[in-house]
Every structure is written in C-alpha cells, then in structure tokens.
Amino acid sequence: MAKKRISPIFNILMYSHDTYGLGHIRRTMAIANHLRDDNTNILILTGSPIAGRFSFPQQVDFVRIPGMIKKTNDEYRSLSIRIDQEQALSIRTNIILATAKTFRPNLFIVDKEPLGLKKEVLPTLRWLKDSGLSTRSILGLRDILDDAKTIKKDWREKNVYSYLESLYDEIWVYGDRKIYNPVEMYDMPETLHKKIRFTGYIPRKQLPSGTKSMVRRRHRILDDDKFILVTTGGGGDGSEVLEHFISMHDYYPASLPFKTIIITGPFMPKKIRERLKKRARRYGIKTLPFHPRLEELIAAADLVISMGGYNTICEILTQHTPALIIPRQTPRKEQLIRAQRLRKQGLLDYIPWTEVTPQILRNKIMTLCNNREKYVNTIQSFKLSGLDSMMKRLKYFKKEHQVNGGQPHEHRNTTP
Numbered sequence: 001m002a003k004k005r006i007s008p009i010f011n012i013l014m015y016s017h018d019t020y021g022l023g024h025i026r027r028t029m030a031i032a033n034h035l036r037d038d039n040t041n042i043l044i045l046t047g048s049p050i051a052g053r054f055s056f057p058q059q060v061d062f063v064r065i066p067g068m069i070k071k072t073n074d075e076y077r078s079l080s081i082r083i084d085q086e087q088a089l090s091i092r093t094n095i096i097l098a099t100a101k102t103f104r105p106n107l108f109i110v111d112k113e114p115l116g117l118k119k120e121v122l123p124t125l126r127w128l129k130d131s132g133l134s135t136r137s138i139l140g141l142r143d144i145l146d147d148a149k150t151i152k153k154d155w156r157e158k159n160v161y162s163y164l165e166s167l168y169d170e171i172w173v174y175g176d177r178k179i180y181n182p183v184e185m186y187d188m189p190e191t192l193h194k195k196i197r198f199t200g201y202i203p204r205k206q207l208p209s210g211t212k213s214m215v216r217r218r219h220r221i222l223d224d225d226k227f228i229l230v231t232t233g234g235g236g237d238g239s240e241v242l243e244h245f246i247s248m249h250d251y252y253p254a255s256l257p258f259k260t261i262i263i264t265g266p267f268m269p270k271k272i273r274e275r276l277k278k279r280a281r282r283y284g285i286k287t288l289p290f291h292p293r294l295e296e297l298i299a300a301a302d303l304v305i306s307m308g309g310y311n312t313i314c315e316i317l318t319q320h321t322p323a324l325i326i327p328r329q330t331p332r333k334e335q336l337i338r339a340q341r342l343r344k345q346g347l348l349d350y351i352p353w354t355e356v357t358p359q360i361l362r363n364k365i366m367t368l369c370n371n372r373e374k375y376v377n378t379i380q381s382f383k384l385s386g387l388d389s390m391m392k393r394l395k396y397f398k399k400e401h402q403v404n405g406g407q408p409h410e411h412r413n414t415t416p
Contacts, residue, residue: 010398012042013105015096017068017117024111025051026311027142027174030204031109032060034387035394043103045096047117049079054292063099065092068117085118093120100124101131106401107394109138112145114160114168125167134404136169136397141182142310143175143201144341146332148185155186164192170393171196174310174386179341197393200385204318207299215300219261219286226258226369229301231294233309235265239272241307241326244356246276249283251358258369259284261297266290295319303368308335308350317347317384322368322375325350346378 012035016028025048032042036059044051044062051062066088067079078088096116100108108128115122128135145151155161164171173182177198182188188196213223221227230245232238242262249256262280264273266289277287291297298304299319306312308325316323325348327335339350349368351360368375 008039010040010107010401011103011105012040012107012109012394013045013100013103014042014109014111015045015116015121016111017047017113017120024048024311025054027202027314028111029054029060030202030314031140031387031390033057033205035390036060040394043099043105045099047079047092063095065095068092089118089120092117093123096121097124097127100128104133105135107136107138107397109140109172111140112142114139114155114164115158119158122163125163129167134401137167139164139168139171141171141173142334143173143182144180144310144334144337145182145186146334147337148187150332151182151186161189161192164195165189168195172390172393173198174200174202176200179345180337197389199389200383201317202314202386203384204295204315207295207319211296212300215296219300221259221300226302227300228258228260228303228305228365229263229297230260230305231263231297231312232265232268232307233312235263235268235273235289237328238265238307239268239276240353241305242276242280244326244358244361245305246279246283246285248358248361249285252362253283256283256362258302258365261285262287263291263294263297264289302372303365305365308339308348310334310338313338313342313348314384314386317379317382320376320379322372322379323348324364324368326353326356329353345382346375347382348375 012032014028014032016024025046028044028046032044036042036057038059040059042060044060045065046062047065047067049067051064056062066081068088069079078085081088108124110116110121113121115125125137128137171192173196175198177183183193183196216223216227230242232241242264245260245262262276262285264276264287268289273287273289280287295315295318298315298321301321304316304321304323306316306323306325308327313323325335325339327339327350329336336352339348342348343350349364351364
C-alpha cells in the first residue's frame with residue numbers, strides 16, 4: 001500500500017471571543033504574526049468589530065463572528081444586530097464549529113476562556129477530540145484572569161477543571177510563575193500540571209531605531225519635551241482615567257511641563273469622547289479615538305499612563321517605556337493584581353482606582369519622569385519569552401505531525 005502523503009501545510013485555528021476592548025485581538029494578532037510562515041496558515045475566529053482595521057499579513061486571515069458585549073460578568077448582549085443572547089450565541093457556535101470542520105486545523109488555540117463565551121467553543125472541542133483528526137487543542141491563558149476566589153468558584157460551577165483534563169492537550173500561560181502562578185492560585189489539580197507551560201510574557205513588534213525620533217517629529221514634540229501618552233485600550237470603561245488626567249490640568253493649569261497625546265479608544269461612547277476632546281483642547285492635548293500602530297506612540301513616549309490590561313503592559317515592556325497604571329477593579333480585579341505584582345518587580349508604578357487625585361497623579365508622574373532611567377534599566381533586564389516559547393512548541397507539533405503521518409493521537413502529555 002502506498003504511504004499516505006502528508007501535506008506540507010500546517011493549519012492553525014485561533015479563537016478570540018473579543019467581547020470587550022482590544023486586548024484579545026491584539027494578543028491573538030501578535031501570536032499569529034510570529035507563528036505564521038509560508039507553510040503555516042492561521043485563521044482567527046474573532047468577535048471584534050474592528051478586526052478589519054488591522055493589517056493582516058500573508059498566511060493570516062480571520063472569520064468574523066457576530067459581536068457580543070458584556071453587561072455583567074455572566075451576561076452578554078448582541079453588539080450590533082437586534083437579536084437576543086441565545087440567538088447570537090447559536091450563530092457564533094455554529095460558525096465556530098463549521099469553520100473547524102472545513103479548515104481541519106492541526107492546532108487549535110483558544111484564548112482565555114476555556115469553553116469560549118457561554119460554552120460556545122465546547123461543541124468544537126468535543127468534535128475535534130472525536131473526529132479522528134490529529135488536532136492538538138491548546139488553551140492560552142494570560143498571566144492573571146481575576147482574583148483567585150472568583151476564578152475557582154467559576155471553574156468549579158462550570159466544571160472547567162474536568163474539561164481541561166479531557167479536551168485540552170496543553171495549557172499555555174502567557175506569564176512568569178515567579179510573578180503570578182495560576183497553578184497554585186486557581187487550585188489546578190495535579191492531573192493538569194503536566195499540561196501547563198509558562199511561556200513568559202508576549203513581546204510585541206520590535207521597531208526600527210529611528211522610530212522614536214520620527215514619531216516625535218510627526219507630532220511636533222521636541223527632543224527636550226516630556227511626552228506622555230495616555231491610553232485606555234478599547235476605551236469602553238476608560239473615561240474616568242481620562243477625566244482624572246484632564247482634571248489634573250484644571251488643578252495645575254500652568255505648571256505641568258509635558259506634552260500629551262490621549263487615545264480614547266474606539267469603544268468609548270461618542271458623546272463622552274467629544275466632551276473629553278473639548279476639555280483636552282484647552283491645554284493643547286491631542287486626542288485620537290484609535291491608532292493602528294500604538295506601539296510607535298508607546299516607543300516615542302517618556303511615560304505611558306494606562307489601565308494596565310495584559311496587552312498594553314506587554315507593549316509597554318517591549319518598548320522599554322516607564323508606565324503609571326490606574327487599574328480598574330470591576331468587573332475583574334486582574335488589572336489591579338497585575339499592577340501590584342509588577343510594581344514589586346520595579347517595572348512600573350500604579351495608583352488604586354479609588355485613590356486618584358490631581359495631586360497624587362502629578363506627584364507620581366513627576367517621580368516616574370525623574371527616575372526614568374532606573375525604570376528603563378529594570379525593564380530592559382526583564383525577558384519577554386512568550387513568542388519564542390510558543391515557536392518551540394509549534395516546531396515540535398509540526399515534527400510530530402510528520403512522524404505520525406497525520407494520524408489521530410491520544411490526548412496525553414506532549415512533552416518532547
């Protein structure tokens with residue numbers, strides 16, 4: 001009998017539920033851009049309404065599923081079309097499953113939500129396991145999901161621990177166990193330990209050496225100017241941070257020695273965005289709703305003020321820019337926990353959400369600017385190994401695929 005010919009093309013399907021903000025799609029894009037090559041197709045399932053604003057490189061494409069937006073931690077509504085939650089979820093679930101059946105991925109990477117939004121990925125995970133394909137299913141977790149008590153309660157109620165055991169081959173944690181160890185914090189059973197890999201934090205695009213000067217010239221920021229970038233990710237819940245920043249200018253109208261650009265975020269309500277833009281204009285502050293190359297502005301800044309989502313933190317660390325974080329504490333505490341842990345490492349500073357005043361904000365900004373070199377040196381010594389770690393796993397999976405001839409495998413520990 002002739003030996004079965006193995007396709008040289010390796011297909012990766014990535015799921016990013018994207019109900020809120022920009023972090024999920026930007027993290028997924030960063031991973032896809034690094035893992036792609038001439039023989040690797042990557043198809044992204046995303047609910048992000050702005051996925052089309054990003055430039056997709058060769059070998060990467062996306063399937064848009066109907067958008068959903070979070071109302072509470074466990075309640076969602078359709079983002080654009082007037083249908084109820086169950087109808088929207090049914091459409092999303094069927095698109096996800098149909099895409100997997102047609103694309104027949106060699107690797108399926110699920111971002112953050114083990115079962116997808118409201119368990120919409122569960123049918124696909126089950127089908128992949130029973131289909132006879134050799135697909136490896138991977139759960140990718142950011143460093144911190146929420147406070148430990150909340151996650152443990154949620155995972156027990158949804159039987160997540162059992163699903164992780166039966167449906168996933170590996171769990172990639174995009175963080176450093178020395179900073180935060182979800183294995184311990186979330187009481188993951190010993191049967192899962194062999195599946196867990198800490199990749200390290202995910203770096204973003206490395207920019208040419210002249211980027212900082214080019215961006216500053218473009219925005220008329222002199223070499224001697226202190227340039228502060230204020231960004232709140234998608235902006236849906238970031239207006240209060242921007243209000244605080246502008247209120248600081250109201251309190252100190254003539255004694256703030258820096259220039260500022262504010263990125264409000266594309267999901268900030270238009271009325272709020274316009275009001276903030278009008279207030280900011282009094283102090284010569286430029287406001288933009290969205291910037292497709294945010295990493296360039298971060299690289300050019302002397303200081304970034306942010307809420308501290310995972311994606312923004314990784315971009316800040318990649319560009320070696322000091323940061324002041326004002327982390328939200330609802331509906332999840334992950335931003336606060338991340339800010340606390342990273343401040344202990346000397347990588348940034350933060351102000352609790354409920355403690356921001358014009359005086360404290362100004363003092364923190366001036367202290368960070370005056371000690372900028374110390375923070376830059378600390379950040380430069382912090383290794384972002386996430387993409388390299390994932391690439392090593394991908395090479396192993398490709399080799400395994402060739403050796404096994406694309407035959408089905410048992411769900412087991414895949415350590416080389």
